Each structure stands twice: as structure tokens, then as C-alpha cells.
Amino acid sequence: HCDRGCQYVSEAFHKATEGMIHSYSKKAYPWDNACIESFHALLKREWINRFKIFNYTHAYKLxxxxxxxxxxxxxxxxHCGYLSPKEYEEQYLKNLETAVTSLAS
Known part of the structure; x- marks a missing residue:
């Protein structure tokens, strides 16, 4: 998913990404991809900027x-009640198990 920047709507981009489904933000609507933009900012700030990336494989592993x-x-x-997603899922499953057990009793 990307904005409508000239690099993403160019013929060269379409040729390089042939066979892929293109997804664009609505015109003049930057909020379309705000969540992923926020994630990319976190990724860069908290992790990527700490390393010198040597190639695609290195970037992928990082x-x-x-x-x-x-x-x-x-x-x-x-959005997870200030828990990590792993902790949130563990808590959710524990609560679900408790609810199922109490229903079975």
C-alpha cells in the first residue's frame, strides 16, 4: 500500500511490480495508511537506525x-492494555479457559 507519489504511479514501477496487486491511498487522504506509517516510524527509530545494512538479506533478518x-x-x-501482544494473548487465553471452565461447571 502506498501513496500516489510519482515513483509509484510511473511506468517503470508498474513494470517492476508486474503481477503484484497495487494498492494506493485515496487522493488527498493521508490517513489511509496511518497505522503502517506509524509502525514504519517505530521500526526505524527503535531498530533499523542502529545498524548499517549491507544488503536485502541483512535488512530482512533485522x-x-x-x-x-x-x-x-x-x-x-x-491497544493491548500496555501489555506486549504475547502477554495480551496469554491473558486472553487464560480468561477464555476460565470462562469455559466456569460454564462447564
Missing amino acids: IFEYIETFYNTVRIHS
Whole structure:
């Protein structure tokens, strides 16, 4: 998903991304991709800017490491009640199990 910048609507971009589905923000509506823009800012500020990236594979590994070992497991999120997504899911499953057990009794 991207904005309507000239680089994304150019013939060269369309040729390079042939076979992919293109997704664009609505014209003059920057809020379309605010969530992912916020995530990209966090990713850069908290992780990527600490490293010198050597190639695509290195970048891929760094991003995977950030998401799987920090963002989803350690970093707290306000929408999860200031728990990490992992802690939130564990709490949710525990509450669900308790509710099911009490219904079965």
C-alpha cells in the first residue's frame, strides 16, 4: 500500500511490480495508511537506525528479528492494555479457559 507519489504511479514501477496487486491511498487522504506509517516510524527509530545494512538479506533478518523477538513479545502496546501482544494473548487465553471452565461447571 502506498501513496500516489510519482515513483509509484510511473511506468517503470508498474513494470517492476508486474503481477503484484497495487494498492494506493485515496487522493488527498493521508490517513489511509496511518497505522503502517506509524509502525514504519517505530521500526526505524527503535531498530533499523542502529545498524548499517549491507544488503536485502541483512535488512530482512533485522526486520524479522525486530518483529518476532521484540515488537510482538516484549514491546508494550497501548491497544493491548500496555501489555506486549504475547502477554495480551496469554491473558486472553487464560480468561477464555476460565470462562469455559466456569460454564462447564
